[in-house]
Amino acid sequence: MSEAIRFLPPRQAVLSRRAAIISDLADLLPADCLVHEPRELVPFETDAFISYRRLPLAVVLPKTTAQVAAVMKYCHRYGVPVVPRGAGTSLSGGAIPQEDAIVLGLSRMSRILEVDYANRTAIVQAGVTNLSISETVAIDGFFYAPDPSSQLACTIGGNIGMNSGGAHCLKYGVTTNNLLGVKMVLVDGTVIELGGKHLDSAGYDLLGLVCGSEGQLGIVTEATVRLLAKPEGARPVLFGFDTSEAAGACVADIIGSGIIPVAIEFMDKPAIEICEAFAQAGYPLDVDALLIVEVEGSEAEMDAMLADIVEIARRHGVKTVRECQSAMEAALIWKGRKSAFGATGRIADYICMDGTVPLGKLSYVLNRTAEIVERFGLRVANVFHAGDGNMHPLILFNANDPEDAARAEEAGNEILKLCVDAGGCLTGEHGVGIEKRDLMRHQYADADLDQQMAVRSAFDEGWILNPSKVFPLDGRPAA
Amino acid sequence: MSEAIRFLPPRQAVLSRRAAIISDLADLLPADCLVHEPRELVPFETDAFISYRRLPLAVVLPKTTAQVAAVMKYCHRYGVPVVPRGAGTSLSGGAIPQEDAIVLGLSRMSRILEVDYANRTAIVQAGVTNLSISETVAIDGFFYAPDPSSQLACTIGGNIGMNSGGAHCLKYGVTTNNLLGVKMVLVDGTVIELGGKHLDSAGYDLLGLVCGSEGQLGIVTEATVRLLAKPEGARPVLFGFDTSEAAGACVADIIGSGIIPVAIEFMDKPAIEICEAFAQAGYPLDVDALLIVEVEGSEAEMDAMLADIVEIARRHGVKTVRECQSAMEAALIWKGRKSAFGATGRIADYICMDGTVPLGKLSYVLNRTAEIVERFGLRVANVFHAGDGNMHPLILFNANDPEDAARAEEAGNEILKLCVDAGGCLTGEHGVGIEKRDLMRHQYADADLDQQMAVRSAFDEGWILNPSKVFPLDGRPAA
Numbered sequence: 027m028s029e030a031i032r033f034l035p036p037r038q039a040v041l042s043r044r045a046a047i048i049s050d051l052a053d054l055l056p057a058d059c060l061v062h063e064p065r066e067l068v069p070f071e072t073d074a075f076i077s078y079r080r081l082p083l084a085v086v087l088p089k090t091t092a093q094v095a096a097v098m099k100y101c102h103r104y105g106v107p108v109v110p111r112g113a114g115t116s117l118s119g120g121a122i123p124q125e126d127a128i129v130l131g132l133s134r135m136s137r138i139l140e141v142d143y144a145n146r147t148a149i150v151q152a153g154v155t156n157l158s159i160s161e162t163v164a165i166d167g168f169f170y171a172p173d174p175s176s177q178l179a180c181t182i183g184g185n186i187g188m189n190s191g192g193a194h195c196l197k198y199g200v201t202t203n204n205l206l207g208v209k210m211v212l213v214d215g216t217v218i219e220l221g222g223k224h225l226d227s228a229g230y231d232l233l234g235l236v237c238g239s240e241g242q243l244g245i246v247t248e249a250t251v252r253l254l255a256k257p258e259g260a261r262p263v264l265f266g267f268d269t270s271e272a273a274g275a276c277v278a279d280i281i282g283s284g285i286i287p288v289a290i291e292f293m294d295k296p297a298i299e300i301c302e303a304f305a306q307a308g309y310p311l312d313v314d315a316l317l318i319v320e321v322e323g324s325e326a327e328m329d330a331m332l333a334d335i336v337e338i339a340r341r342h343g344v345k346t347v348r349e350c351q352s353a354m355e356a357a358l359i360w361k362g363r364k365s366a367f368g369a370t371g372r373i374a375d376y377i378c379m380d381g382t383v384p385l386g387k388l389s390y391v392l393n394r395t396a397e398i399v400e401r402f403g404l405r406v407a408n409v410f411h412a413g414d415g416n417m418h419p420l421i422l423f424n425a426n427d428p429e430d431a432a433r434a435e436e437a438g439n440e441i442l443k444l445c446v447d448a449g450g451c452l453t454g455e456h457g458v459g460i461e462k463r464d465l466m467r468h469q470y471a472d473a474d475l476d477q478q479m480a481v482r483s484a485f486d487e488g489w490i491l492n493p494s495k496v497f498p499l500d501g502r503p504a505a
Numbered sequence: 506m507s508e509a510i511r512f513l514p515p516r517q518a519v520l521s522r523r524a525a526i527i528s529d530l531a532d533l534l535p536a537d538c539l540v541h542e543p544r545e546l547v548p549f550e551t552d553a554f555i556s557y558r559r560l561p562l563a564v565v566l567p568k569t570t571a572q573v574a575a576v577m578k579y580c581h582r583y584g585v586p587v588v589p590r591g592a593g594t595s596l597s598g599g600a601i602p603q604e605d606a607i608v609l610g611l612s613r614m615s616r617i618l619e620v621d622y623a624n625r626t627a628i629v630q631a632g633v634t635n636l637s638i639s640e641t642v643a644i645d646g647f648f649y650a651p652d653p654s655s656q657l658a659c660t661i662g663g664n665i666g667m668n669s670g671g672a673h674c675l676k677y678g679v680t681t682n683n684l685l686g687v688k689m690v691l692v693d694g695t696v697i698e699l700g701g702k703h704l705d706s707a708g709y710d711l712l713g714l715v716c717g718s719e720g721q722l723g724i725v726t727e728a729t730v731r732l733l734a735k736p737e738g739a740r741p742v743l744f745g746f747d748t749s750e751a752a753g754a755c756v757a758d759i760i761g762s763g764i765i766p767v768a769i770e771f772m773d774k775p776a777i778e779i780c781e782a783f784a785q786a787g788y789p790l791d792v793d794a795l796l797i798v799e800v801e802g803s804e805a806e807m808d809a810m811l812a813d814i815v816e817i818a819r820r821h822g823v824k825t826v827r828e829c830q831s832a833m834e835a836a837l838i839w840k841g842r843k844s845a846f847g848a849t850g851r852i853a854d855y856i857c858m859d860g861t862v863p864l865g866k867l868s869y870v871l872n873r874t875a876e877i878v879e880r881f882g883l884r885v886a887n888v889f890h891a892g893d894g895n896m897h898p899l900i901l902f903n904a905n906d907p908e909d910a911a912r913a914e915e916a917g918n919e920i921l922k923l924c925v926d927a928g929g930c931l932t933g934e935h936g937v938g939i940e941k942r943d944l945m946r947h948q949y950a951d952a953d954l955d956q957q958m959a960v961r962s963a964f965d966e967g968w969i970l971n972p973s974k975v976f977p978l979d980g981r982p983a984a
Contacts, residue, residue, distance in 0.1 A: 144761045144865040167763065189710070202710065203682065216952040223863040224894060228931040228941065228948050229975060230957045231668070231681065234713025255763020282623045284646065284734020326805050384702040386623040415703060452707040462707065469707055473695040477964065478709045484963035485956065496708060 047106055047128070048084050054096045059134070061085035070111065070129045074176070075119035075461055082109065082123035089134045091209060091217060091247040097130060098245060099215030107490045110241040112153065112184025115176040117378060118459030120188060120240050120495060127493065132183045135247060138162055145223045146253045147206060152183030152246050156190075159251065168253040171198035174455070175364055182249050189238030191455035193363070194320075196413035197288045198254065200455060202237040207250035210236060210243075213486040223250060235481070240457050241492040243485040257322035260288065262359045263332060265339050266313030266346030270294055270408075273315035274388035276342040277412045280319070281385055285334055290413030291318040291363050294392070297370075297409040297420075304369035307362025308355065310346045317412065318363055366409040367420070374405075375425035379438050381445030382416045382454035391448050395419050395441050402437040404430075416454035417445065443468050458496045466498055475501060526585055526607070527563050533575045538613070540564035549590065549608045553655070554598035554940055561588065561602035568613045570688060570696060570726040576609060577724060578694030586969045589720040591632065591663025594655040596857060597938030599667060599719050603973060611662045614726060617641055624702045625732045626685060631662030631725050635669075638730065647732040650677035653934070654843055662725050668717030670934035672842070673799075675892035676767045677733065679934060681716040686729035689715060689722075692965040702729060714960070719936050720971040722964040736801035739767065741838045742811060744818050745792030745825030749773055749887075752794035753867035755821040756891045759798070760864055764813055769892030770797040770842050773871070776849075776888040776899075783848035786841025787834065789825045796891065797842055845888040846899070853884075854904035858917050860924030861895045861933035870927050874898050874920050881916040883909075895933035896924065922947050937975045945977055954980060 048062045061067060062084040072079045083106075088094045101108050107127035114121045123129045135151035141163055142148070148159055148170070156177040159170040173192035174180055180190070186208065191200040198204065207221030221233040236243050267273040277290055293301065293309070293316045302309045309316055317339075321331045336347055350356045370376050383391050392408060399406040399421060410418040419441055423434035442452050442462065446469050452462045466475060479497055482489065527541045540546060541563040551558045562585075567573045580587050586606035593600050602608045614630035620642060621627070627638055627649070635656040638649040652671035653659055659669070665687065670679040677683065686700030700712040715722050746752040756769055772780065772788070772795045781788045788795055796818075800810045815826055829835045849855050862870050871887060878885040878900060889897040898920055902913035921931050921941065925948050931941045945954060958976055961968065 142863075142865070144757045145863045146760060146763070199682075202713065203678075212952070212956065218950065218953045218956060220953070222928060222930065224861045224929040224933075228937050229945060229954075230960055231713050231717050232957060232960065234681065234710050234716075235960070237713075238710050278623045281625060284625070324806075324809060326809075327803075330803060330805075382703045384621075384624045386621070449701060450703040451701070454703075458707050466708060471697065473691070474697045474699070475708075477691065477697060478711060480963040481709055481711065481714070481960060484959040 044083055047104070050100060051084060051086060051097065051128070054100060055086060055088065055093055059087045059089060059093065061087065070114070070123060070131070073114040073116040073119060073121040075117050075122065075459060078119060078122050078460060080123055080125055082127055082129045083125060085129040085131055087131045087134045091211065094130065094211045094245050094247050095215040095217055098211050098213060101128065101490060102214045102488070105488055105490060107493045109492050110183070110187070110245050112181030112187070113155070113176070113179045115180040115184065116188065116459055117380070117456040118453070118461040120457050120459040120492070121184070122460060124494060130245060132181060132247070139248065141253075142223070143168070143253070147223050147250055148253055149248060149250050150182055151248055153181050156180050156182060156185055163253055164256070167256050169256050170251055171195070171204050171254055172201050175367065182251065183246050186237050186246050186249060187239070187241045188455065188457035191411070191414070191416065193289045193291055193411060196290060196411065197286055202234055204252045205233065205237055205249060206252055208233060208236060208246045209248035211245045211247060213244065213491055221250065238457070240459065240496050242482055242496060243491070258324045259328060260320055260322040260356070261328050261332070262318050262320040262350060262356050264309065264346065264348040264359065265317040265319060265344050266310040267315045267317070268313065268343065268345055270315040270392045271389040272342045273317055274392060274412070276339050276344070277317065277388060278385040279338050279342065280335055281413060283334070283338060285331060287319050287321050287331065287335065287413065289318065289320040289411070292316070292408065292410050292412035293363070293366070294408040296405065296407035297366060300369050300373060300407055301362040301366050301409070304372065305358065305362040305365050307358045309362060310348070313345055318359060363409070370407060370420050370422070374422040376420040376422050377434055377438050379417065379419045379421070379441050380453045380456040381442045381450055382414065383445050383448045383450030385415050387448040387450070388412065388415060391417065391444060394444050398440045398444065399437055402433045404434060404437055411454070414454060415450065439465060460495055463496055464498050466496070466501070523562055526583070529579060530563060530565060530576065530607070533579060534565060534567060534572055538566045538568060538572065540566065549593070549602060549610070552593040552595040552598060552600040554596050554601065554938060557598055557601050557939060559602055559604055561606055561608040562604060564608040564610055566610045566613045570690065573609065573690045573724050573726050574694040574696055577690050577692060580607065580969060581693045581967070584967055584969060586972045588971050589662070589666065589724050591660030591666070592634070592655070592658045594659045594663065595667065595938055596859070596935040597932070597940040599936050599938040599971070599974060600663070601939060606972065609724060611660060611726070618727065620732075621702070622647070622732070626702050626729055627732055628727060628729050629661055630727055632660050635659050635661060635664055642732055643735070646735050648735050649730055650674070650683050650733055651680050654846065661728050661730065665716050665725050665728060666718070666720045667934065667936035670890070670893070670895065672768045672770055672890060675769060675890065676765055681713055683731045684712065684716055684728060685731055687712060687715060687725045688727035690724040690726060692723065692967075692970055700729065717936070719938065719975050721961055721975060722970070737803045738807060739799055739801040739835070740807050740811070741797050741799040741829060741835050743788065743825065743827040743838065744796040744798060744823050745789040746794045746796070747792065747822065747824055749794040749871050750868040751821045752796055753871060753891070755796065755818050755823070756867060757864040758817050758821065759814055760892060762813070762817060764810060766798050766800050766810065766814070766892065768797065768799040768890070771795070771887065771889050771891035772842070772845070773887040775884065775886035776845060779848050779852060779886055780841040780845050780888070783851065784837065784841040784844050786837045788841060789827070792824055797838060842888070849886060849899050849901070853901040855899040855901050856913055856917050858896065858898045858900070858920050859932045859935040860921045860929055861893065862924050862927045862929035864894050866927040866929070867891065867894060870896065870923060873923050877919045877923065878916055881912045883913060883916055890933070893933065894929065918944060939974055942975055943977050945975070945980070
């Protein structure tokens with residue numbers, strides 16, 4: 027590795043630096059772990075937040091923690107930015123590269139290393155997909171709880187980076203509530219272990235800090251996750267209302283009464299129509315708002331909990347209550363909900379916001395969202411995790427019309443600011459990434475943000491890990 | 506405030522510095538918020554870990570966040586160490602002062618500011634006692650879940666500092682799982698807010714980091730906590746076994762089967778005898794190990810869960826199963842358990858370890874603990890949160906015999922190392938404090954500890970907040 031790469035004249039330096047880095051990486055890794063041909067780099071140029079594209083300098087796909095450590099040691103020494111990547115399903119641009127950065131993909135580290143039912147834990151490599159954990163332990167009656175819509179593809183490493191949620195996190199919590207430990211490579215290649223199979227840990231909760239830090243504090247290569255026993259049964263029920271206000275107030279009352287169903291999903295009229303047209307889920311079309319409430323447990327437990335929920339819904343003038351009569355119907359109800367994004371994509375381009383608000387503000391924020399979108403001459407469909415107050419307004423627009431796209435972005439920003447002003451926050455489960463970095467000043471006072479950035483610098487003084495994400499671009503404190 | 510205090514000759518400087526600090530603090534605070542007469546400082550010289558005593562330089566008892574901020578701004582400017590203190594119930598010495606430090610007590614900030622059932626949250630000042638939160642909302646059918654044995658006295662601020670647990674955290678989690686937000690004064694007096702009523706937060710999880718950081722990252726002055734609905738009913742059941750191995754294996758099997766009772770407490774024969782003699786709780790005296798398993802829910806739910814648990818216990822040869830027949834009996838069962846420390850204190854001096862191990866290792870660690878204690882010629886009683894693997898061996902000794910005390914301390918250290926070596930950790934809920942700071946190198950590799958200390962420095966470069974705790978005394982990186 028040549029120190030000389032830093033001191034060449036600019037243009038030549040860029041070219042030579044790239045060549046030197048690739049050559050050095052080739053010394054560190056087996057040939058099949060390094061991607062640098064421009065054609066082969068294309069799959070890594072963006073993620074599910076498709077507003078930006080940029081070819082990375084190179085992609086490394088290590089197979090072991092030791093290889094990750096070797097790459098980080100090298101990149102730290104030469105100041106090469108590193109963008110960690112799971113499956114590239116980020117909705118906020120968390121895995122989007124930049125041209126002077128290498129992408130460090132964890133997809134080759136996809137083994138389940140241990141399942142331990144006595145401690146209800148599994149140890150998995152970071153590139154394991156979310157769903158494959160549950161699939162592996164299903165035969166023994168267990169599952170891994172967080173269930174992002176992308177769970178078929180997304181990896182546990184990405185879930186940890188974004189502290190991912192899902193429809194069922196109302197009862198089971200998000201990733202941080204189901205993560206017990208990680209093995210992590212620090213920026214300089216040092217390997218540390220945080221947490222483990224035991225309750226809590228002595229000293230600071232660095233594990234909690236790492237969860238949701240969007241790959242900026244280190245590269246997680248292994249995770250110890252909690253397994254839960256599958257409930258005896260589960261039953262989704264549809265509740266149709268004449269107004270979104272009534273549905274929103276009903277959600278706040280269910281939660282306020284202390285009942286915690288597994289999931290409470292909300293769909294407004296546009297979302298109902300879009301999903302029903304796509305999935306024929308049997309959703310009622312004569313209502314303005316729909317709640318999917320899922321309860322679980324024994325038949326007696328589900329009956330008792332549902333009776334309480336139905337009574338609350340009646341107080342809010344529920345129009346339709348539909349319990350499903352079979353496993354097939356239940357699956358259809360969830361198919362409709364989980365295909366919402368794809369079904370919306372069939373009829374328009376859209377951006378999906380991820381603002382989260384206190385439950386008492388659901389109706390207020392829904393109304394104000396409608397006003398904002400109307401003012402920009404756009405349409406919106408709302409389909410979201412209502413029990414958590416985690417809203418997902420889908421703003422529909424025409425991506426081929428740059429003015430329309432700009433209006434959609436502006437409307438989205440106003441909606442997120444509205445969520446913050448209502449006592450909520452910018453993101454429930456999708457992360458900040460590139461998408462929301464400039465809104466962070468709306469969420470946080472300078473002192474709050476400065477402290478977050480100081481913590482980042484305590485892990486990565488040079489800010490080479492997943493640069494240009496999370497914090498405003500002008501945010502970095504002077505060196 | 507005079508800059509000159511730093512430049513006086515040593516002896517005179519110490520005296521004058523103390524006088525100058527007290528005089529300056531008197532300018533910052535109302536007269537009734539400052540304690541500096543030696544006689545009045547005595548109540549602050551130690552906490553529930555009574556092995557160390559030291560009078561602090563002074564005690565401040567601010568009534569507002571602004572006063573806390575003013576004190577911190579001053580102490581930061583002049584490098585005065587600050588030891589935050591709740592109710593002084595720390596079992597690890599977390600609130601023990603040092604002579605050059607002021608104690609910042611939060612006991613005057615003890616108001617409940619808001620109860621919000623729609624969001625199931627309460628906003629409280631840091632000096633509110635743990636139990637008073639539950640008492641305030643009990644009439645509406647809610648409670649605050651973490652329940653340390655000291656809950657009548659201990660404060661929510663101290664609970665946050667130590668990430669406190671309790672018998673019922675098996676189901677409900679520890680403090681970090683029930684904390685939604687804090688208002689915190691940074692070392693330089695800046696006030697920041699972390700989290701809030703909404704799910705998750707954008708950016709790093711500083712809230713999770715602060716929880717359990719033992720007062721070293723800032724002074725929490727307000728907390729937003731989660732309220733839960735009280736279950737319909739709760740029922741503790743006694744399971745007596747002929748051996749600790751059988752009881753330990755039974756616990757692992759209950760948890761391994763996916764059942765999560767509210768609590769699984771374990772008592773060995775010495776603990777049973779000590780508690781029964783004190784509380785007449787009706788514990789069986791013809792068994793070698795006792796489990797108190799509490800289930801909750803409707804009568805039908807409790808019956809169903811208990812049937813499963815009894816079946817598992819029978820597979821492990823349970824000798825006695827005793828369901829309580831009345832609320833009075835239930836209260837007695839818990840009275841016996843919760844008085845374990847006090848009852849032990851009647852017959853001997855003791856130190857209580859707090860090591861936590863994976864459930865599969867319970868029996869192994871119990872056996873090895875017995876061997877260690879016997880080798881030191883001491884006795885031990887075990888009474889602990891078995892469902893969490895959170896062990897509390899009480900090592901009995903004679904505090905008037907310095908050699909006996911030294912042997913007890915050495916045995917305790919060996920037991921904690923044993924827990925770490927078995928895949929567990931030094932502390933489940935009592936914190937590191939002074940007690941376990943020198944054992945942190947046994948738990949953590951240098952790289953792990955260095956990263957924790959770097960995070961501390963990112964909040965408090967001068968390490969003036971709760972100094973000499975958590976990290977080994979030789980641990981601080983060179984400036």
